[in-house]
Every structure is written in structure tokens, then in C-alpha cells.
Amino acid sequence: MGLTVEGLVKYFGPKIAVSRLNLSLSNQVIHGIIGPNGAGKTTTMRIVLRMMDYDQGNIRWNNSPLANVPRERFAYVPEERGLFPKMGLEEQLVFFGTLWGLTRHDASQKAKEWIERLELGPYRQFKAAELSKGNARKAQIAVALVAEPELLILDEPFEGLDPVNVRLLKQILNEAKSAGSTVLLSSHTMEFVEDLCENITLIAGGTDVLQGSIQDVRETSRFRILQVRYQRDAAVRAYTAFENQYALHPIRILFDGSRWYQISRQEASLPWLERVQQWGQLSLFSVAAPSLEDIYVETVVDVARRPQPVSAISRAGRNDG
Amino acid sequence: MKPFAILLRRDILEGIRSRAFIATTVVAIILVAAMLVALPFLGRIGQAPTSLVVTGQPNSLVSQTSRDLTSILSNQKLPFVVLTQGRREDANLVVMVHQSPHQSVPDYRIRVANGGTETAASILEGVLQSLTRNDRLRQAGLSPTVLAQISEPAVIPITTPSNSTHSNLPAISAIYAAMIFLFMTILMYSQMVLMGVSSEKASRVSEVLLTRVPTTSLLAAKLAGIGLAGLLQVMAVLVSALLVSLIDPRIRPLVERFHVEGISPESLALLVLFFVLGFLIYGAIFAAVGATIARPEDARNAVTLPMMMAMVGYGLALVGIASPHLLIIKIASILPPFFPLLMMEQVSLGVATVWQWVLGLCLALGSIWGLMQWAAIIYRKNLIVEQPFHLGLLNPRQR
Known part of the structure; x- marks a missing residue:
């Protein structure tokens, strides 16, 4: 159950971006994807969200092939921006709420609730372009949460947030999990991941090199x-x-x-x-046992030293799912 | 509401709420209204009749010539006015007449004065030659009845190559206007598609939208939304023009000269059809191009090719008005990039054959389908990738 990614392969031209990646998430967990820049974290997220095609592999959500899963069950918070710059905050939340299947009335109600919850009340009429980086980040998170998705994917959600808002976001993500959502997030800040996620996947060189609960990862290091x-x-x-x-x-x-x-x-x-x-x-x-950051550094350095067997993966069998 | 309808609504609202849209609508309304109000004055300047005065000896001959000229010019509806009183020195042409005892008919001379033209003098020359001929025939013993019969102008109907019985001049004016309208609106709204797509890419909101809707829906909603917003803008300008012409009675006769009453609802529907087809062809191209742009400065390079294609179409349409039967015009009219302007022109001039019309329409619809598929692939490939623009980005096979 939950999200299962098996043997995922994605090429950009001759360059391999994701190489036989496996990822497994149970329902109602917060799962962290960590890895160096260019490791394939964002590409993997975009493939799961059906923004991109992939060349090989198998992706399932609650045992259904990805192509059969209604799109409104997933929501996404990109690394930055992700809002209509000239649209007001409240209008933006109502728009995305209705787009994700809520009635206009429900979307309006939910928008008000999330604006209050994320302490964005004074900015409800502000256009996205007028919001500070931190408030824009909170607005993005509200956009993703307004329709209560089954799978919430966040790319670097803590980027640009001050410690007070980091704490608020952690609380909100935990509440979303309790309410039934599964959360997949990426972060370069190991402290946040260690604090928030039950499980992690470390991606390096386009593939998963370490996966499991944080405690297991540390103990089995x-x-x-x-x-x-x-x-x-x-x-x-x-x-x-x-x-x-x-x-x-x-x-x-x-x-x-x-x-x-x-x-x-x-x-x-x-x-x-x-x-x-x-x-x-x-x-x-x-x-x-070592901290997650120590394990991360050790593993990433180790992977970087290994030769890359790129040619071993066939480009045949492309899947446009 | 379905996602497509929600996106469509947003795209229409974004279009009509934008400052650029409001500003261009207001400016267009003001310009059209101002043009209509100014037309009567401009028309008066351009259409002012040529004034002429008759001088010479004896006075009785001068008076007789004035009367004869007034009668002939008015019968033949020529734009001349014979001055018999007032500021005779202001006349554009001066006709000098005198008769010596040894001449059987009067001797005429024409002098081009202030504001007169040689063309007007030539027309007047013809009229005076006919006056002289009549005098000679009368002196030869022809009765006034026979003379009147001889002078009666023969009715020579003018037909166009397509055997149209309409006068061509107003039709060509209307075709010119429709051509400019199509060229401007198709390019203007296609550029709005480009700007919309590239700004959604820049703000990365496209990534959030693509989570919820497939690329084709996102693209189709954008094209439909901007197209409808564009039609709304055109309607606003047309309605304001209509209101101005209703308020100002001086404009009505000028509008009537274009045989507006001859423009049928079918013609208007055809114009809308050509706009929609043209917008879908160019809109899909501009959407694909917009998805490849990572930086605003790339936009200029990226639109060069489709803009040049549209310019070639406009040039061919200008040639096509003068020579609609040229083979190159016939062939170009069925090619999708040139179809909206050239086929509209061919249909309006009544020179489009059925096969030409059907083949052109089929190719246009087929290419719209193909372009939408191509644009969706380019859109999907490039909307989340940022790199400087190059033509390779428009290749759907390049990964």
C-alpha cells in the first residue's frame, strides 16, 4: 500500500537522471528524500506527479498503476514560487481548491481556515508577487493542503522559513499525516528530516542508496x-x-x-x-549511532567514488505513463 | 466544475483583467470612435468637387456654355460644379470660350487654375468635345430628337471574372479591412498565449497545474480562454463603433458607401471561423514556443520564425487581392499557415472553388490537430526545464 516505485529509469538525452530507483512509502507517514544536488530527487517527484514521462519502471499508488489514479489525489509544493503572481492570496486558494475538486463554497471555507491556520490573515488580499518569501512559502503549502490530498509532495518545504514558521510547518505536516495524508518531502537540512520523518530514502547518482526508518538507518550504519x-x-x-x-x-x-x-x-x-x-x-x-548528517556525508562521498555503470541500463522499453 | 472549465474561466478572467488588455481595449475603442467621427470631415476634403468657371465672348455664348456644361455634368453625375456667381477667382478650372464669325462652332480652351488637376481637365475636355460634336451635328441638319437619341449613353454592364453582379470596390475595401483585422488579431492573441505560457513557466505555477491536469487540457484551456477574451475585446470595439455611428448621423452615409447592409450574417460567421482557425494554428505554435522560453529576452528570438510565416501570408494576401487567379495564390490559400487570410480573401472575392475550399479546410483542421499534439509534447517537455532557447527545443523527438 502507499506509494511504490520500482526500477525507475529516466534519461535526459544521453544523460541518465534516475537509474533503477526504488522507493516505498506506507500510507500516513512522512517520508524524506535526501541527496546531493542533481541526484534525481526533483525528477523522481515530478515523475510520480505525472509531470514527466519515464523510460522504465513501475509506479503504483495503493496497488493501482499510476495512470489509473485520479490526479486530484496528489498535490505538490515546488521548490520555489508555484503561485499565480498577480492573483490575490485568498482567490488563489479558492481557485486551487475548486481545481482539486471542491465546490466553490467549500473551497472558500477551506481557504479561510488555512489562511487563519498559517497566520496569513493580514495578507489575504495580497497578490502572490507582493508576499515575502516566507509568506509565499506558507501560501504554497496552503494551496497544496486546501483540498486534503492523499499524497502531498513537497520539494524543500523549509527553504526560506524562519524558525517559528519551521515549527509551524512541522506541526501542520504532522496534522496532515494524522488526518490521513502521506507526505513525501525533500530537504537538504538533515535536522528537519530527522525531526519530522519516520522514513528516509537517500538518493545519490540517480539511485536509492539507503532506505528505511531513521532509527534503522542509524542503527544499521x-x-x-x-x-x-x-x-x-x-x-x-x-x-x-x-x-x-x-x-x-x-x-x-x-x-x-x-x-x-x-x-x-x-x-x-x-x-x-x-x-x-x-x-x-x-x-x-x-x-x-551516527547522526543522519554523518551517514549522508559518508554515503554520498562513498557513492561519488564508485564508477558509474550508465551503459548497463537499456534505453528500450520507454514508458510514457 | 470540470478542471478544463475552471482553467478556462481563469484564463478568460486573467486576460480581461490585465492592465494591458484593458488599456488596448480602451485605446482601440477611442481610436475607432475618433476615426468614425473624423471620417465625414476627411471625406469632405477628399471628395470636394472641382469648381469651374466659364469666361469669354460674347456673354450669351458664355451663359449658354455654362448652362450646357451644368446640364451634362449633372446628368453624368461628374464631380464638377459650375460657378456662375461668387468668388470666380477660386475656380479650379477656367473654360475660355469665344466664337469668331468664320467659325461654325465655338472655340474652347481650358486653363488649370488653383487646386485643379490635369485629370479633371481631361474629363472636362471630353465633355467639351461632345458639346462641339453635338453643335456640328445640329448644324448638319440633325433634328433635336435624333440628336438626343444619339447622345443617349449606352448602358454597358461591368462584370467581374466570377460573374458577380456586385460592384467590386466596396467588396475590396471590406476584404482589406477583414484581412488587416485577421492578421492583427491572430498575431496579437497568439502573442498573448506565448506570454501567458512563459509567465506560468517562470512563476512555476505550471508545475502545480500539471499535477492536476494533463498538458493537453492546460494548453487547450489557455488557447480557448485567450481566444474568447480576444473575441470579447473585438466585440467591445465593434459595439462601440456601432454606437458611435448610431449617435452621429453624419457617419451613416459613409458607412453605407461600404455596403455594410450587404455584409450578411454568413460573412460575419465566416470571418469568425477564419479567426478561430487562424488563432488555433498560430496559437498552438506560439504556445509551444512559449514553453521553451526560460528568459524574457529569448521571446524575441523564439517568435521570429512564426512571425515571418505570418508576414509572408500577409504579403501573399496583398498580391492575392490584385491577382486572385494566380496559381501561387491558389496553392498558398490551401496551405495552413496562409489559409486564414488567403482563403478568406478567395471566398470573399468569389474565386474559391469548392475543391480549394474543402481541401484548405481539411488541411487546416488536420494541421490544428497535429499542431496541438506537437505543442502538447513541446509544452510537456519544456515547461519544467529551463535552458536558453534554441530551435532544437521545438523538436518533439529530442529528449
Whole structure:
């Protein structure tokens, strides 16, 4: 159930943009797509939204082929703009509400509710071109939510929002999920993804390289983070001795002096506390699963080093679904 | 409401609410009204009759010549007025007459004065020659009855190549007007399609719309919406022209000279049909071109080709008015890019054959279908891609 994308392939001329990508979303979840620029995130979203044809693969929504799914079940918030520049905010929401199948009365009612909910009341008569970047972003989200879609796809939804509005948007997306919507979003800010999404898919080089719940992704990662902070008086000497002894290099040095080291998952079971304590007085010690950002960087760098087997994928069997 | 109807409504409203649309409508109404109000004055200047005065000796001969000229010029409805009193020095032509005892008929001379033309003098020369001939025939003993019979002008009907019994001049004026109307409106509203598509692409609202509606619906709604807004604008200008002509009685005779009463509802329906077909042909091309534009400065390069095509059509239509039977005009009239102007002209002049009409219409409808499919592919391919314009973007096979 939910969204299933299997073996998706998309070419732009001779260049492959999406290469045998798989994606699986259950219903009523918030799923994050992460990956470097040009990885194929937006292209995949546009294909799912039927804006673009694809060359190979199979896409299903609740077990139905994409071509059989009524279009009004999906809604989209593009990375920027996505509004009629000269149309008033409220009029815009009513227009998109009716376009997505609501009656004019219902669309008008919903438009009022969303304007209040997103604290856009003072700007209801403003044209989209007159809105600030943050308010335009909120207006776009209101446009997508006004007709309560089954699948809501957002491309970089937090772009341009201040911390207060980021919090508001997170709350709204969680409410949409509770109300029955499935949310698929992309973001470069790992903190937001970690905070909001149950599941993630990491796309690099046009294909999925990592997929699962955030907890699973972190737990099954092939490395761990060892965090150490020596007390200040003999800290430099202690760090140097410890790093030389175990051939470690810090991957991060924080402002409080603590250092992070990357170790393999197998090494995590070694007696690190005893090893660290040999060289000085500790004020902080932990061995933990890596953050999403660490996993992201590690994986993307690793993929970039691999040779790209582009020619292995046939361009035959193009699907215009 | 169906998505198509919602989009259509929005496109019409966006069209008629835009400042450019309101401004052009107001300016067009003012210009047409001003032109109509000015026509009687312009007509008076252009149509002023040539004045002439008769001088010479003896006075009785001068008076007789004045009377004869007045009678003939008025019978033949020639645009001359014979001055017998008032400011005789203002006359455009001066006829000098005198008769010497050894001459059987008077001797006439014509002098072109202020504002007179050689053409008017030539016409007057013919009239005076006929006066002299009559005098000679009378002196030869011909009775006034026989003379009157001889002088009676023969009725020579003029027919056009298509055996039309109508006078051609008003028809050609109306065809010129219809040609300019079609050329201007088709290009103007097609450019509005281009601007609409490219601005939706620039604002990326097209991505949100494409989530809900297929490309063909989006394209069809845009063409229909802008086309209907355009028709509304044309109607507003025509209604205002009608109101002005009703209010100002001086305009009615001028309008009547164009045989407006001869323009049937069928002719108007045909004009609308040619507008719709022309707009769909060029609108689809401009929509496809609009979808390929990523930057406003690309618009000028992108429209060069379809604009040139339309200009060639206009040039051929100008040739076609003078020589409607030319083979090149006949062939061009069935080709879709030239069909709206040339076929309208051929049909209006009554020189279009049935096969020509049917073949042209079939090709136009077929090409509209083909162009819509092509435009939808280009639209779908390019609406979400941003790159500088090049002709390759208009190739539906290029990916």
C-alpha cells in the first residue's frame, strides 16, 4: 500500500537522471528524500506527479498503476514560487481548491481556515508577487493542503522559513499525516528530516542508496561515533596520546573541546571507556549511532567514488505513463 | 466544475483583467470612435468637387456654355460644379470660350487654375468635345430628337471574372479591412498565449497545474480562454463603433458607401471561423514556443520564425487581392499557415472553388490537430526545464 516505485529509469538525452530507483512509502507517514544536488530527487517527484514521462519502471499508488489514479489525489509544493503572481492570496486558494475538486463554497471555507491556520490573515488580499518569501512559502503549502490530498509532495518545504514558521510547518505536516495524508518531502537540512520523518530514502547518482526508518538507518550504519571530552588542564596531551595510540583522526572538533571519532560498528563493542580513561580525566564520553548528517556525508562521498555503470541500463522499453 | 472549465474561466478572467488588455481595449475603442467621427470631415476634403468657371465672348455664348456644361455634368453625375456667381477667382478650372464669325462652332480652351488637376481637365475636355460634336451635328441638319437619341449613353454592364453582379470596390475595401483585422488579431492573441505560457513557466505555477491536469487540457484551456477574451475585446470595439455611428448621423452615409447592409450574417460567421482557425494554428505554435522560453529576452528570438510565416501570408494576401487567379495564390490559400487570410480573401472575392475550399479546410483542421499534439509534447517537455532557447527545443523527438 502507499506509494511504490520500482526500477525507475529516466534519461535526459544521453544523460541518465534516475537509474533503477526504488522507493516505498506506507500510507500516513512522512517520508524524506535526501541527496546531493542533481541526484534525481526533483525528477523522481515530478515523475510520480505525472509531470514527466519515464523510460522504465513501475509506479503504483495503493496497488493501482499510476495512470489509473485520479490526479486530484496528489498535490505538490515546488521548490520555489508555484503561485499565480498577480492573483490575490485568498482567490488563489479558492481557485486551487475548486481545481482539486471542491465546490466553490467549500473551497472558500477551506481557504479561510488555512489562511487563519498559517497566520496569513493580514495578507489575504495580497497578490502572490507582493508576499515575502516566507509568506509565499506558507501560501504554497496552503494551496497544496486546501483540498486534503492523499499524497502531498513537497520539494524543500523549509527553504526560506524562519524558525517559528519551521515549527509551524512541522506541526501542520504532522496534522496532515494524522488526518490521513502521506507526505513525501525533500530537504537538504538533515535536522528537519530527522525531526519530522519516520522514513528516509537517500538518493545519490540517480539511485536509492539507503532506505528505511531513521532509527534503522542509524542503527544499521556500518560506523559509530565515539565522542570524547577531556578535562581542560591536560586535554591537548591526552587527545594526542589517545589518537596516536589507536590511529584515530577526529571527524569533528566542537567549540567545547570535545572530539568525535568515526569507528566501525564492530569496533564499537571494544572497551573504549577504559581506553580513553588511560590518558586523562574525562568530562564526556559516548559511543552512539551516527547522526543522519554523518551517514549522508559518508554515503554520498562513498557513492561519488564508485564508477558509474550508465551503459548497463537499456534505453528500450520507454514508458510514457 | 470540470478542471478544463475552471482553467478556462481563469484564463478568460486573467486576460480581461490585465492592465494591458484593458488599456488596448480602451485605446482601440477611442481610436475607432475618433476615426468614425473624423471620417465625414476627411471625406469632405477628399471628395470636394472641382469648381469651374466659364469666361469669354460674347456673354450669351458664355451663359449658354455654362448652362450646357451644368446640364451634362449633372446628368453624368461628374464631380464638377459650375460657378456662375461668387468668388470666380477660386475656380479650379477656367473654360475660355469665344466664337469668331468664320467659325461654325465655338472655340474652347481650358486653363488649370488653383487646386485643379490635369485629370479633371481631361474629363472636362471630353465633355467639351461632345458639346462641339453635338453643335456640328445640329448644324448638319440633325433634328433635336435624333440628336438626343444619339447622345443617349449606352448602358454597358461591368462584370467581374466570377460573374458577380456586385460592384467590386466596396467588396475590396471590406476584404482589406477583414484581412488587416485577421492578421492583427491572430498575431496579437497568439502573442498573448506565448506570454501567458512563459509567465506560468517562470512563476512555476505550471508545475502545480500539471499535477492536476494533463498538458493537453492546460494548453487547450489557455488557447480557448485567450481566444474568447480576444473575441470579447473585438466585440467591445465593434459595439462601440456601432454606437458611435448610431449617435452621429453624419457617419451613416459613409458607412453605407461600404455596403455594410450587404455584409450578411454568413460573412460575419465566416470571418469568425477564419479567426478561430487562424488563432488555433498560430496559437498552438506560439504556445509551444512559449514553453521553451526560460528568459524574457529569448521571446524575441523564439517568435521570429512564426512571425515571418505570418508576414509572408500577409504579403501573399496583398498580391492575392490584385491577382486572385494566380496559381501561387491558389496553392498558398490551401496551405495552413496562409489559409486564414488567403482563403478568406478567395471566398470573399468569389474565386474559391469548392475543391480549394474543402481541401484548405481539411488541411487546416488536420494541421490544428497535429499542431496541438506537437505543442502538447513541446509544452510537456519544456515547461519544467529551463535552458536558453534554441530551435532544437521545438523538436518533439529530442529528449
